Amino acid sequence: MIKTDALIIGAGPTGLFTAHQLKLIGLNCEIVDNLDKIGGQCIELYPDKPIYDIPAVPECTGEELTNNLIEQLKPFNIKFHLSERVDEVKKNNGNWNVKTNKGTEFSTPNVIIAGGVGSFEPRKFTPKECEQFENKSILYSVKDKSIFKGKTVSIFGGGDSALDWAIELSKDSKVNLIHRREEFRGAQLSVDKVHELKDAGKINLFTKYQLKSVSGKDRIENIEIISDDKQTKNLSTDYVLGFFGLIMQLGPIAEWGLNIDKKTVAVDTERFETNQKGIYAVGDICSYPGKLKLILSGFHEGALAARACFKLARPDEKYRFEFTTSSKTIKDRLGVKE
16 A cells, blocks of 8 residues: 555646646645556647647657656656556545555545546547548647658548647648637637638648548558538548547546546646545546636646645644745755755
8 A cells, every 4th residue: 555645646847847836836646547658638649749838848759749748757756657557536534545456555634636637538520431540640639740841631520639739730731620619719819811812822722511521542642622612622631630539438537536527627726626625636537616727727736735735744834835936945846945
């Protein structure tokens, strides 16, 4: 049985920063993630995708953000338990006993669910023949954008991922952007940029169209798209990217007695605690009035949840807030020499 001040479920950006905040205030923590690598959705789904809304970082990729957060944690030697899924969370004498699918057991007063929404998979294209090309020339995430250089890429979707990749790949590829509606759901700045690139001949834009069929031998060679009024177009293409969002499966978390609504967990905005004392939720998994599903929001949520953990982990001590710029205690923990 591993005893720790806090257990974080989820090794994405929010979980990593929450661990940093716990260690800064002198609490021990360990991290469990059912993926085989650190970084969560940033690494699994869009390691090469540019991210523009991290404060003071004009642009970075999901991989760069993850690497920087890992670097920030290096002084603390955090223990990670990867490729492990938390199956059981049970109350025991004021602590939580937590058990993973590999039999690892923890005893802790604090459990922080950091964007850990269980398993997730992309929504896929409906034509049956698409299956034979999956992970070859039909992709639902981008892990190496260099494979598209000089190729024709047909992107389906109307949200930020579709828009961002259309803009990014248009620098070195021929891009078709296909969306089933006239209006896009992504940021207006990105929508404007797509139309600017369309006018410049960098992007071919097809709205009110959907995928009808695909054809090719070992790889895709052509796709057929169909409009709302049943007009069809044939497009030559080397790759097809689909960005239709994710299907979330909560998995075992649904059995932990949490207040779950629409696959999210309600929390208070003082401690980000759930309806179960000592269990917190931060990142995409939590919900509250005014919630924004942004990485920077997850950082804020994790910082407050970390400080809420102090009371349960150190009931006989009083938490004293300190600024990192002036605190000798925090500088010592970070290994900063005066």
